[in-house]
Amino acid sequence: MDRAQVDERIRGLIAPFNKKGVTIADATTFAGDLEFDxxxxxxxxxxxxxxxxxxxxxxxxAEIENYGQLVDAVCKLKGD
Amino acid sequence: MTDAAxxxxxFSKFDPLIxxxxxxxxxxxxxxFNLVMEKVLSPTRAICNGRDTILLGTYNYMGxxxxxxxxxxxxxxxxxxxxxxxxxxxxxxxxxxxREVEEALKDFYAMDHAMVFSTGYQANLGIISTIAxxxxxxxLDIDSHASIWDGCALGNAQVVPFKHNDIDAMxxxxxxIPEGAGKLVVLEGVYSMLxxxxxxxxxxxxxxxxxxxxxxxxxxxxxxxxxxxxxxAEEQGVLDHVDFVIGTxxxxxxxxxxxxxxxxxxxxxxxxxCRPYVFTASLPPSVVATAATSIRKLMTGADKxxxxxxxxxxxxxxxxxLGFDLGTEAPQSAIIxxxxxxxxxxxxxxxxxxxxxxxxxxxxxxxxxxxxTLLRCSLCAEHSADQVQAILGMFERAGKAVxxx
Numbered sequence: 001m002d003r004a005q006v007d008e009r010i011r012g013l014i015a016p017f018n019k020k021g022v023t024i025a026d027a028t029t030f031a032g033d034l035e036f037d038x039x040x041x042x043x044x045x046x047x048x049x050x051x052x053x054x055x056x057x058x059x060x061x062a063e064i065e066n067y068g069q070l071v072d073a074v075c076k077l078k079g080d
Numbered sequence: 081m082t083d084a085a086x087x088x089x090x091f092s093k094f095d096p097l098i099x100x101x102x103x104x105x106x107x108x109x110x111x112x113f114n115l116v117m118e119k120v121l122s123p124t125r126a127i128c129n130g131r132d133t134i135l136l137g138t139y140n141y142m143g144x145x146x147x148x149x150x151x152x153x154x155x156x157x158x159x160x161x162x163x164x165x166x167x168x169x170x171x172x173x174x175x176x177x178x179r180e181v182e183e184a185l186k187d188f189y190a191m192d193h194a195m196v197f198s199t200g201y202q203a204n205l206g207i208i209s210t211i212a213x214x215x216x217x218x219x220l221d222i223d224s225h226a227s228i229w230d231g232c233a234l235g236n237a238q239v240v241p242f243k244h245n246d247i248d249a250m251x252x253x254x255x256x257i258p259e260g261a262g263k264l265v266v267l268e269g270v271y272s273m274l275x276x277x278x279x280x281x282x283x284x285x286x287x288x289x290x291x292x293x294x295x296x297x298x299x300x301x302x303x304x305x306x307x308x309x310x311x312x313a314e315e316q317g318v319l320d321h322v323d324f325v326i327g328t329x330x331x332x333x334x335x336x337x338x339x340x341x342x343x344x345x346x347x348x349x350x351x352x353x354c355r356p357y358v359f360t361a362s363l364p365p366s367v368v369a370t371a372a373t374s375i376r377k378l379m380t381g382a383d384k385x386x387x388x389x390x391x392x393x394x395x396x397x398x399x400x401x402l403g404f405d406l407g408t409e410a411p412q413s414a415i416i417x418x419x420x421x422x423x424x425x426x427x428x429x430x431x432x433x434x435x436x437x438x439x440x441x442x443x444x445x446x447x448x449x450x451x452x453t454l455l456r457c458s459l460c461a462e463h464s465a466d467q468v469q470a471i472l473g474m475f476e477r478a479g480k481a482v483x484x485x
Binding site for chain 1: 217229232238240243244249257446
């Protein structure tokens with residue numbers, strides 16, 4: 001799976017969590033731009049983990065602040 | 081303070097909380113987080129901010145705080161061993177009483193090893209951060225207590241939370257953990273915010289299927305859940321599959337301190353490697369003496385247990401009949417959480433109850449799940465049936481005055 005495919009699938013998953021309809025770019029931040037609280041983060045991460053059959057531990061989540069970093073992290077986890 | 085200094089004030093991150101608090105208190109409300117008990121009359125009554133008050137938010141489930149045998153044991157130890165140990169358990173801080181309370185715990189749980197910490201918080205902090213190392217995985221319920229989260233934060237393990245009490249979500253995460261990695265599943269018997277219990281039988285079976293070790297925090301069940309009061313795991317018949325039970329002396333036992341009991345053959349090494357155990361002073365002699373006496377009395381507290389459950393059922397049914405929204409459909413523990421519509425009305429209700437002469441805990445985010453504001457009631461075996469009826473009357477009057485029912 002290449003980065004574009006991962007990006008497309010994550011875009012599909014993020015829609016129900018993107019309540020304000022923020023335009024998603026690589027630099028879009030989860031805490032700032034999307035205003036995700038801890039519960040939303042948990043549900044969103046669970047959706048991605050189920051879609052890609054991966055684990056994104058909280059330690060890894062701490063390194064992910066924006067959308068582009070998330071796509072890169074999923075690509076890396078799928079590649080490992 | 082100069083302007084330059086205020087720009088880099090480390091406290092500026094707390095400004096939103098300071099403002100929220102000031103706004104709440106500006107309405108003339110008594111500060112819910114600054115209550116003083118001037119006099120404690122019994123496990124269920126105190127003079128709070130000048131008023132004779134029924135205590136319904138102390139986790140003093142078995143009412144052991146004023147037990148005559150417990151008090152006597154504490155006085156004797158204070159006289160004979162002094163006010164404090166002034167030292168670590170591994171240096172000069174292990175007295176006869178520390179051994180005796182660990183023996184009492186081993187007998188209470190019928191387990192091989194018991195290790196006593198200075199608080200329950202430190203027990204979780206120490207055990208979790210020490211046994212789960214780098215490259216190990218901790219799989220835990222998202223509604224876990226702060227001491228569990230802080231134990232995860234203190235260690236280096238990979239931390240993987242799952243949705244509260246969701247067995248499938250837990251299994252999915254266990255299944256995805258790389259082969260060969262160490263796994264620790266952390267659960268609680270009773271979750272203290274809503275007073276709900278965990279389906280430990282099913283969850284522990286899943287954990288064992290994936291070869292995980294299991295730690296269960298039974299802080300809110302000791303003394304009255306399970307045939308011997310050993311907790312929810314005992315009640316559900318799976319205590320033998322729990323690798324580590326964490327508990328506290330600050331609830332049913334009626335004093336302060338924390339512990340871990342285990343049958344792991346290598347458990348004793350924890351005393352040398354667990355930093356929150358090593359690098360702090362041990363409990364005072366009077367505290368371990370009261371704890372040991374209380375624990376041994378809890379082994380034979382069947383009548384008190386039955387009365388506590390009766391209180392829990394009566395209060396739950398009564399509050400439900402009055403129209404309050406409760407944390408659980410049926411009473412599952414000695415905690416009954418009354419869900420408030422928002423923080424403002426929750427705080428107003430808390431104050432109205434205090435004026436009626438009732439103390440409950442006001443719990444609010446981030447301590448609560450789903451950003452709820454809760455009035456958390458914890459019952460005591462020493463609450464009389466009349467007191468429970470009086471409590472229901474207070475809830476009715478306060479609820480109507482504040483407009484919640």
